[in-house]
Each structure stands twice: as C-alpha cells, then as structure tokens.
Amino acid sequence: MTDTPETTPDTALVRPEARSPRGFGDKRGRDLIAERRIVAKVSEVYERWGFEPLETPAFEYVDALGKFLPDTDRPNEGVLALQDDDDQWMALRYDLTAPLARFAAQNWETLPKPFRRYAFGPVWRNEKPGPGRFREFWQCDADTVGSDRPEADAEIIAMASAGLRAAGLAEGQAVIRVSNRKLFDGLFDAGGVTDPAQRLTALRAVDKFDRLGWEGVSALLGEGRLDESGDYTKGAKLPLGVAATIEAFLASAGDAALSRAETLEAVARAGGLGAAGEAALEELAGIDAALKAMGVDQASVKFDPTIVRGLEYYTGAVFEAELLLETKDDKGRPMRFGSIGGGGRYDDLVARFTGQSTPATGFSFGVSRLASALRAAGRADASVRGPVVVIVFSQDDMQSYLDAVSELRNAGIPAELYLGRAGMKAQMKYADRRGAPAAVMLGGDEIAAGQVTIKDLDAGRALAAGVADNEAWKAARPGQVTVARSDLVQTIRGIIE
Amino acid sequence: MTDTPETTPDTALVRPEARSPRGFGDKRGRDLIAERRIVAKVSEVYERWGFEPLETPAFEYVDALGKFLPDTDRPNEGVLALQDDDDQWMALRYDLTAPLARFAAQNWETLPKPFRRYAFGPVWRNEKPGPGRFREFWQCDADTVGSDRPEADAEIIAMASAGLRAAGLAEGQAVIRVSNRKLFDGLFDAGGVTDPAQRLTALRAVDKFDRLGWEGVSALLGEGRLDESGDYTKGAKLPLGVAATIEAFLASAGDAALSRAETLEAVARAGGLGAAGEAALEELAGIDAALKAMGVDQASVKFDPTIVRGLEYYTGAVFEAELLLETKDDKGRPMRFGSIGGGGRYDDLVARFTGQSTPATGFSFGVSRLASALRAAGRADASVRGPVVVIVFSQDDMQSYLDAVSELRNAGIPAELYLGRAGMKAQMKYADRRGAPAAVMLGGDEIAAGQVTIKDLDAGRALAAGVADNEAWKAARPGQVTVARSDLVQTIRGIIE
Numbered sequence: 006m007t008d009t010p011e012t013t014p015d016t017a018l019v020r021p022e023a024r025s026p027r028g029f030g031d032k033r034g035r036d037l038i039a040e041r042r043i044v045a046k047v048s049e050v051y052e053r054w055g056f057e058p059l060e061t062p063a064f065e066y067v068d069a070l071g072k073f074l075p076d077t078d079r080p081n082e083g084v085l086a087l088q089d090d091d092d093q094w095m096a097l098r099y100d101l102t103a104p105l106a107r108f109a110a111q112n113w114e115t116l117p118k119p120f121r122r123y124a125f126g127p128v129w130r131n132e133k134p135g136p137g138r139f140r141e142f143w144q145c146d147a148d149t150v151g152s153d154r155p156e157a158d159a160e161i162i163a164m165a166s167a168g169l170r171a172a173g174l175a176e177g178q179a180v181i182r183v184s185n186r187k188l189f190d191g192l193f194d195a196g197g198v199t200d201p202a203q204r205l206t207a208l209r210a211v212d213k214f215d216r217l218g219w220e221g222v223s224a225l226l227g228e229g230r231l232d233e234s235g236d237y238t239k240g241a242k243l244p245l246g247v248a249a250t251i252e253a254f255l256a257s258a259g260d261a262a263l264s265r266a267e268t269l270e271a272v273a274r275a276g277g278l279g280a281a282g283e284a285a286l287e288e289l290a291g292i293d294a295a296l297k298a299m300g301v302d303q304a305s306v307k308f309d310p311t312i313v314r315g316l317e318y319y320t321g322a323v324f325e326a327e328l329l330l331e332t333k334d335d336k337g338r339p340m341r342f343g344s345i346g347g348g349g350r351y352d353d354l355v356a357r358f359t360g361q362s363t364p365a366t367g368f369s370f371g372v373s374r375l376a377s378a379l380r381a382a383g384r385a386d387a388s389v390r391g392p393v394v395v396i397v398f399s400q401d402d403m404q405s406y407l408d409a410v411s412e413l414r415n416a417g418i419p420a421e422l423y424l425g426r427a428g429m430k431a432q433m434k435y436a437d438r439r440g441a442p443a444a445v446m447l448g449g450d451e452i453a454a455g456q457v458t459i460k461d462l463d464a465g466r467a468l469a470a471g472v473a474d475n476e477a478w479k480a481a482r483p484g485q486v487t488v489a490r491s492d493l494v495q496t497i498r499g500i501i502e
Numbered sequence: 503m504t505d506t507p508e509t510t511p512d513t514a515l516v517r518p519e520a521r522s523p524r525g526f527g528d529k530r531g532r533d534l535i536a537e538r539r540i541v542a543k544v545s546e547v548y549e550r551w552g553f554e555p556l557e558t559p560a561f562e563y564v565d566a567l568g569k570f571l572p573d574t575d576r577p578n579e580g581v582l583a584l585q586d587d588d589d590q591w592m593a594l595r596y597d598l599t600a601p602l603a604r605f606a607a608q609n610w611e612t613l614p615k616p617f618r619r620y621a622f623g624p625v626w627r628n629e630k631p632g633p634g635r636f637r638e639f640w641q642c643d644a645d646t647v648g649s650d651r652p653e654a655d656a657e658i659i660a661m662a663s664a665g666l667r668a669a670g671l672a673e674g675q676a677v678i679r680v681s682n683r684k685l686f687d688g689l690f691d692a693g694g695v696t697d698p699a700q701r702l703t704a705l706r707a708v709d710k711f712d713r714l715g716w717e718g719v720s721a722l723l724g725e726g727r728l729d730e731s732g733d734y735t736k737g738a739k740l741p742l743g744v745a746a747t748i749e750a751f752l753a754s755a756g757d758a759a760l761s762r763a764e765t766l767e768a769v770a771r772a773g774g775l776g777a778a779g780e781a782a783l784e785e786l787a788g789i790d791a792a793l794k795a796m797g798v799d800q801a802s803v804k805f806d807p808t809i810v811r812g813l814e815y816y817t818g819a820v821f822e823a824e825l826l827l828e829t830k831d832d833k834g835r836p837m838r839f840g841s842i843g844g845g846g847r848y849d850d851l852v853a854r855f856t857g858q859s860t861p862a863t864g865f866s867f868g869v870s871r872l873a874s875a876l877r878a879a880g881r882a883d884a885s886v887r888g889p890v891v892v893i894v895f896s897q898d899d900m901q902s903y904l905d906a907v908s909e910l911r912n913a914g915i916p917a918e919l920y921l922g923r924a925g926m927k928a929q930m931k932y933a934d935r936r937g938a939p940a941a942v943m944l945g946g947d948e949i950a951a952g953q954v955t956i957k958d959l960d961a962g963r964a965l966a967a968g969v970a971d972n973e974a975w976k977a978a979r980p981g982q983v984t985v986a987r988s989d990l991v992q993t994i995r996g997i998i999e
Contacts, residue, residue: 020854020855020856020857021563021565021566021568021854021855022565022566022855023566023604023605023607023608023855023856024563024566024604024608025558025559025561025562025563025604025608026559026561026562026563026586026590026592027586027588029559029560029561030559031556031557031558031559031605032556032557032558033554033555033556033557033619034554037555037556037557038555041555052916053889053911053914053915053916053917054889054911054916054917054918055888055889055891055916055917055918055936057530057531057888058530058534058535058538059528059529059530059534060528060529060530060534061522061528061529062522062523062526062527062528062638063526063560063594063624063626063638064522064523064526064638065522065523066518066521066522066523068518068519069518069519069520069521071518085584086584087582087583087584089523089524091524093523095523097560107520107521107522108520108528110520111520111521111522116935117932117935117936118922118932119920119921119922121918122530127560129560141559141560141561149921151922152921152922153923154921154922154923156900156904156919156921157921160919160921294900295900295904298900298901298904298905299904299908300908357517357518358517358518358519358520359517359520360517391552391554392550392551392552394552403653403791403792403795404795407653407792407795407796408795411796411797414550414551417550418550419549419550419551419552420550420551420552421551421552421618422653422657423616424616424646424649424651424653424654424657425615425616425648425649425651426650426651435614435615438613438614439552439614
C-alpha cells in the first residue's frame with residue numbers, strides 16, 4: 006500500500022464483480038506451500054552445483070521473443086502482448102529460455118563463460134483456458150550457455166535428477182530419459198526421407214507407442230491406420246529399412262534391463278543412422294561417460310532413442326523426466342503420469358541476436374506439475390499447520406493474551422491472537438479453519454490461578470478423521486488440559502511435535 | 503524449455519536487438535541475493551505471527567482494480583492493460599492491496615475471519631521510466647481484513663518493526679511513525695475548512711515541514727509563499743485557530759523525547775480536533791496500549807500527527823517506516839533517506855465489491871527500496887560468493903575432476919567444473935569472474951602424487967583491494983598450497999570460513 010496511481014472513485018458506483026480473469030487463479034495454503042518448498046529445495050541444489058540465480062523482467066520486446074506472426078505486424082496469439090507508448094510491441098515471457106537467450110546475447114562480453122544460471126518464476130501463455138489449464142504458471146529452469154561439451158549435458162541431467170530427489174521424489178520414482186535429435190535426422194537423411202511433413206508424421210507415430218504398441222505404430226509408419234472409431238489416419242509411408250530401424254529403437258526403449266551403454270549398442274546395431282546419427286551416438290557416449298564419472302546410476306538416467314521432445318528448438322541431446330508411477334485417471338483407470346520436465350541442447354537461440362551459433366543446454370520443469378507428481382507419488386507433505394490461536398475472553402486481560410502469543414513466537418512457534426469480536430464458539434471455529442494445532446485459553450480463573458487451558462485441536466481432527474480412534478491414544482491425547490502457565494510452551498510442543 | 507507456442511523462424515532473418523523494454527531490467531548477483539534474503543527473512547517473521555501466504559495472479563480485470571479513466575472505456579494510463587479475447591480489459595496489478603480486496607470479497611464466506619495474509623511479488627506501473635525508476639518492482643505486504651480492533655493495527659505495526667529488524671536493520675536504524683487520518687479530518691471539520699482543494703493545499707504544506715521549517719509551512723497554511731527562485735505558491739488561507747493546532751502538531755512531531763502517550767497529550771492540548779479528531783485520539787490510545795502490551799519500545803514506534811500518507815484510501819490509522827540515517831546525495835550533501843514503507847487502515851476497499859464496509863489494516867514495503875536502505879545503513883552483506891571452480895587440464899583426468907566437484911558439493915560447498923575449452927589462464931580469469939573463493943588444480947603430477955593444489959582466490963582479491971597488505975597476513979594466506987588429496991574439503995573450508 007505504497008503510493009499508487011490515483012483511483013477513480015466515480016466508477017465505484019457500479020459494483021464490480023469479484024473474480025479473476027479467465028485462466029488465472031489464486032494460490033494459498035497447501036498448494037502454495039508445496040510449490041514454494043519445491044522451488045526452495047531445487048534452488049539449493051542448483052546453487053550448490055554452481056548455477057547462479059538470474060531474474061529477467063516479465064516483459065520482453067516481441068521481436069526479441071521471435072513471436073511475430075508471419076506476414077503481419079502483430080504478435081502471435083500464443084503470447085499476451087501490448088503496444089508500448091512508443092508503439093513497440095512487448096509481450097509477457099512465455100518461457101524462461103527466450104529471455105535467457107536475450108540476456109546472454111546482451112551481456113555476452115562480460116559474462117563468465119560458460120555461463121550457468123537457474124531461474125524460476127511465472128510465465129504466461131495466451132491459450133484457451135480450461136480445467137487445470139492456466140494462462141499463468143511457474144517454471145524453474147537451469148541452463149549452461151557457451152559449452153559444447155557432453156559434460157555440460159551430463160551435468161544438467163545429473164543435476165535435474167538431484168533436484169527431483171531434493172524436491173521429494175524417492176529413488177525409483179522418476180527416471181530421466183535421454184536421446185539425441187540427430188538420431189532421427191541421420192536416419193531420415195540416410196533413408197532418403199526428405200519431406201518435412203513425412204518426417205513429422207513418422208515422429209508423431211513414434212510418440213504414440215505407449216498407446217498403440219508396435220502394431221499401431223507400424224501401420225502409421227507405413228500406409229496408415231484405421232482406428233476403432235472408424236477414422237483413418239494416413240501413414241508416413243517410410244521405406245522399410247527406416248521403419249525397421251525405428252522398430253529396433255522402440256524395442257530398446259521398451260527394455261528396462263538395458264544399461265545406457267547397452268542401449269547405445271542396440272541403436273548402433275539397428276544401423277542406417279547416417280553421419281548425423283553416428284555423431285549423435287558419439288555425443289551420447291560422451292554423456293554416458295560423464296554420467297558414470299558423476300556416479301549417476303543406470304536406473305535414474307536411461308537412454309531412450311524414441312524421446313523426441315516435440316517440435317522445438319533442440320539441436321542435439323534431449324531429456325525428458327518421467328514419473329515412474331501408475332496413477333489413476335478420473336474414472337479410476339490406471340494411467341501413466343508421464344512427463345514432469347524436460348530439456349536438451351539448443352545451439353541457435355542466442356544466434357538469433359548475435360548471428361553466432363552459441364552452444365547451450367538446459368532443463369526445465371513446471372512447478373505445479375512437479376507438485377502434482379509429488380502428490381501422485383505420495384510424497385507431498387499434505388498438512389498445512391496453522392498458528393496456535395490464543396482466545397480472547399475480555400479486553401481487560403489483553404496483556405495476558407499478548408504475553409502468551411509473544412512467548413510462543415519467541416519459542417519459534419507460529420501464534421496469533423484472535424482479533425475479531427465474536428464469542429468463544431466462533432473463535433473455536435476460527436481456530437479450526439486456521440488449521441491451528443491448539444487453542445490457548447486464558448480465562449479469568451486460569452489467570453488468577455497461574456494456569457492455562459490448552460485445547461488439542463490436532464487430536465480433535467485425528468478423532469474426527471477416525472485415524473486415531475482407540476482408548477490408549479485418547480488417554481495420551483486427552484483433548485484439553487489445564488497446566489501451570491509456565492508450562493505453556495512445553496505443552497504446545499508436546500502437541501505439535 | 504517445455505512445449506512452447508510455435509516459433510516463426512521466418513522473422514529471424516532480420517536480427518533483433520538484444521535489449522529489455524524501457525523501464526524493465528535484469529537482476530542477478532548481489533542485488534538479487536540481497537532482495538531474496540529480505541523476502542525470506544520477512545516471510546519467516548510474518549508466518550510466525552500467524553499470517554498465511556497468498557499468491558494472486560498478475561492480472562486482474564480492470565473494473566476490479568477500479569482503474570478506468572472517468573468518462574472513457576479505456577483503463578487509465580497508470581496501469582499496463584490489454585483487452586482479452588472476449589473484449590474485457592485486464593491489467594497487471596499495480597499493488598498487492600487491490601488484488602487482496604478482490605480475493606477477500608470473492609471468498610469472504612469461507613475465509614477464517616479476521617483474515618491475515620502476507621504476499622510478495624512483482625507489481626507493474628505504467629509510468630515514465632527513468633534512472634532507478636522501473637515499471638516492474640517487488641512489493642511485500644501484510645494485511646488483516648475483518649478486524650476493527652486497535653490491536654490489529656498495533657499487530658501490523660509491531661510485526662512490520664520485527665520484519666525490518668529481521669531483514670537486517672539494527673535497533674535505532676529505523677522508526678515507524680504512526681498517526682490517524684481522522685485527526686486532520688476532525689480539525690478541518692471543526693475549523694470550517696470544507697473545501698477539498700483547501701484541505702489538500704494544507705496537507706501538502708505539512709508534508710514540506712522537513713524542507714521548509716515552520717516559517718515556510720506557516721506561510722503556505724496562510725496567504726502564500728515566495729520561494730528563493732521567485733516563484734509564488736498560493737497558500738491554504740486556513741483560519742488562524744486551525745493553523746495554530748497544526749503548529750502544535752509539528753512541534754510534537756519534532757520532539758524526539760516525547761513518548762507515544764506524551765505525543766497524544768500534546769495533540770489533545772492543541773485542541774480544536776472535533777469529533778473525528780477525538781475519535782482518532784482514542785484509536786491511537788488503543789494502539790499505544792496494545793503496543794505497550796506487546797513490549798514495543800518508544801524508540802521503534804512513535805506517534806507523529808503530521809504523517810498523512812499521500813492521497814490514498816486510508817480511513818484511520820496511518821503508518822510510515824523511516825530509515826533513521828543521514829545518507830549522502832549524488833553531490834555528497836547529507837540527505838534523509840526517508841520512507842522505506844508504510845500502510846494504514848482502509849475500511850472501504852472490500853466494500854467496492856460487496857457494498858459492506860469491511861475493516862482492514864496493512865503494511866507494505868518495496869523490496870528494492872528496503873535493500874537500498876540496508877546498504878545505506880551499512881547492513882548489506884555485500885559479498886556474493888561464487889562456487890569453487892575445478893580446473894580442467896586433460897579430458898583423460900575428467901574422473902578426478904568430477905570426483906573433487908562431487909566431494910565438495912556433498913560437503914555442502916558450492917562447486918563446479920570448468921566446462922569451456924579454454925586454457926589455464928582463461929580458466930583462472932573465469933574463476934575470478936565467478937567470484938570463486940578458490941580454484942582447485944589437479945594436474946597429472948598432483949593426481950599421481952595423491953595431491954591437490956588449491957589457489958586461494960579470496961586472498962588474492964583481499965591483496966588486490968589492499969585490505970590485507972601485511973606480512974603476517976600473507977604468511978597465513980600463502981595464496982596457493984599443495985596438500986594431500988584427502989585434505990581437499992578441509993583446506994577449502996579454511997579459505998571460505
């Protein structure tokens with residue numbers, strides 16, 4: 006509430022509706038705390054790995070984002086853009102990579118090179134909002150700009166794995182799958198598949214392996230496929246040799262027992278990879294050597310030649326982090342949770358500004374999506390504990406209430422005084438809504454006797470939830486106790502610890 | 503780097519300039535770390551005081567912000583606004599209070615009441631950018647909605663004071679000055695000063711007391727004032743009785759020896775306060791009683807009847823936090839640093855939506871401004887320590903380098919491997935730019951001998967800065983040592999601790 010632009014009270018005559026714009030939401034309580042915890046834990050890991058924090062502004066010039074629609078003078082619809090007073094278009098960042106490219110190009114001379122940075126914060130997409138689909142969400146990225154070494158890719162992968170672990174995913178709950186864009190490039194080149202549309206159809210088919218299995222994918226790589234609903238999808242009509250290599254890719258990807266080196270051998274045996282494919286294998290071998298030297302085990306990071314990472318700007322290695330859990334969909338059917346983050350090597354983004362190709366590699370995850378993954382993996386700390394609430398009986402005893410609040414806070418226990426004007430019953434309801442572990446009651450009698458009554462609201466909740474309904478437990482947690490005033494902090498500690 | 507809207511590579515043919523939009527900047531290193539530290543420390547205090555975190559989106563509908571220009575259908579120029587696909591105008595929040603009012607109105611039925619929340623994050627103002635004047639900056643707010651008790655104001659004030667302390671300001675480096683809007687309201691009502699323009703002129707004059715002293719202010723409260731440059735400013739032409747009371751206000755504000763209760767007595771003695779002024783005194787007395795009960799000393803929080811807090815939406819108590827330091831301006835002249843935050847009671851913001859007056863009170867500060875204040879007060883931790891850098895000599899010894907990096911990280915010491923392809927000299931320059939405390943060298947000879955050479959870059963910087971230029975110090979910090987490989991962590995600890 007510092008100085009603000011002047012308000013125009015005239016318009017207050019018509020009462021506005023209290024609602025957020027479509028696709029934007031408020032965050033509080035459990036969800037917010039879980040997301041902040043993820044960001045804090047991951048940041049700690051990234052800083053220990055030598056990545057420095059960077060914060061770029063919300064806005065970039067649209068030309069710097071590369072988000073103009075072809076043949077128009079307006080930004081494309083995927084971004085939220087506005088025209089500045091000087092008529093230049095600026096847009097809210099839609100990811101954290103484009104601003105990094107702008108920053109690196111702008112400061113290249115003075116940056117330590119290679120430049121490692123991590124960043125987190127909101128990004129904005131002007132997409133059609135829907136259930137669970139927001140136009141503002143948090144990403145967390147780490148990138149190394151200026152290193153072409155496979156060790157740089159390996160470091161990003163190993164650090165991403167360490168970050169997921171620090172965020173709360175246990176060993177075996179997630180895997181990072183790694184491949185290289187040039188594998189398919191080389192395969193298509195060598196096999197004479199030059200039409201970009203044909204390549205795209207083939208890659209889309211590979212992406213459906215999970216759902217369709219080899220038979221379905223095989224049809225889509227060949228003539229085409231009639232699905233159960235009777236719809237016909239035209240196939241990529243690949244040469245048989247190319248399709249056979251892709252079958253070998255899929256077989257190696259499906260074999261969980263293969264080590265990274267064994268997967269590379271299987272891919273090499275499939276043959277027909279061309280020069281680019283052979284280069285890809287060499288880069289992956291370099292990444293494997295570095296991962297081994299870093300002590301990254303075979304289960305946490307696997308090679309998988311079917312990883313493609315969409316139609317993006319990647320030019321070499323690509324990574325995808327996946328939650329290894331079957332979760333249930335809305336109808337209770339088992340479903341794969343799928344990707345929780347990804348990244349790869351992109352050597353052309355900085356060149357947009359400087360004209361010079363600059364090697365770069367990075368990993369990114371959506372903070373809300375990782376929070377969902379942690380919930381699905383049973384690793385979310387679901388409890389949000391409110392402060393201890395001190396009940397107000399009489400204005401005359403305010404000093405006693407405030408003393409109790411201060412004493413608790415000084416002991417590091419979040420505590421507050423009820424500040425409304427309602428009676429005892431409403432105050433108890435308030436304490437419950439706040440998620441208070443306990444309510445502290447200092448009535449006139451208690452104050453006179455040097456005592457305090459403490460209501461164990463955590464115990465009440467446990468009983469109500471039926472999680473602790475037995476006599477021994479009830480005897481240990483009597484629900485309400487009156488103790489010496491000097492035992493306040495100790496008694497509360499007994500409840501919250 | 504997750505899925506992004508499709509890029510349009512066609513436009514990359516013309517290279518864009520790498521720059522941020524006017525009034526927007528990047529943050530890294532020392533400044534970013536200092537600001538994050540402030541937010542973390544203050545958040546910790548606010549949560550211990552029972553304030554829950556809340557995050558509202560960047561955008562609000564413009565009607566909810568109350569930011570339409572009168573007589574037009576466009577938002578005013580102070581906000582960054584855009585028209586959504588459904589033609590509704592939405593704008594980036596310009597503070598954190600308006601979104602809180604919207605949130606509280608929207609969720610009033612289910613919120614625990616009173617509702618305490620804190621929030622931090624960027625806000626956006628569409629102002630003319632200039633040196634040190636940004637269109638995006640971080641605020642940090644705490645508010646209690648739904649309590650009309652003076653204890654609620656006192657709590658906000660005491661917590662703000664505790665927050666400033668936690669952020670790093672020492673005892674005596676800051677003061678929070680408190681007054682009540684209704685003091686002047688009552689004074690003007692009782693003195694027959696009904697013209698809003700006349701009231702405004704008088705309040706502006708009071709605001710200039712620092713600069714003009716009583717003589718200047720007195721002229722501006724009366725007929726008017728001719729300043730040194732020959733410009734004449736028309737005065738408020740207040741009745742003499744009203745001006746006399748204001749003089750008493752200023753006298754009490756200037757007397758640092760007065761306790762809060764004594765200031766209230768001085769104001770009461772000044773007389774002519776009317777019904778609203780008497781109510782203001784009563785509210786301030788209630789705040790003083792609560793502050794005393796909370797153990798808030800007379801030096802940290804003072805009453806000052808001249809505090810007005812601009813032309814804002816406050817309806818009762820107003821607070822202003824001030825840095826108690828003379829700093830120097832650009833020309834080396836002493837200047838007061840001035841306000842580092844403020845707030846007050848506002849009972850009408852939620853009513854904009856609901857039609858029902860809802861008592862609310864809060865405090866806000868700008869995060870960058872507080873960081874500047876800490877620097878001015880000599881309380882900023884100026885050092886940004888980079889990671890330890892492990893030098894690369896030969897690809898063959900990568901395992902040895904990576905082992906050293908892992909060992910340091912596992913000991914909690916930020917560390918990284920140089921990932922470029924430059925030689926020794928460039929790597930040392932890199933380590934220096936990174937702010938590395940030390941460089942770790944594992945040449946072939948060292949590896950063979952089970953040793954490691956450590957270059958003490960911190961010592962080198964201290965020598966270069968001339969802060970440690972004596973023989974005893976040089977003997978203790980020899981600049982470079984070769985030790986047993988097993989002493990790596992211990993030797994690095996000796997440098998950074």
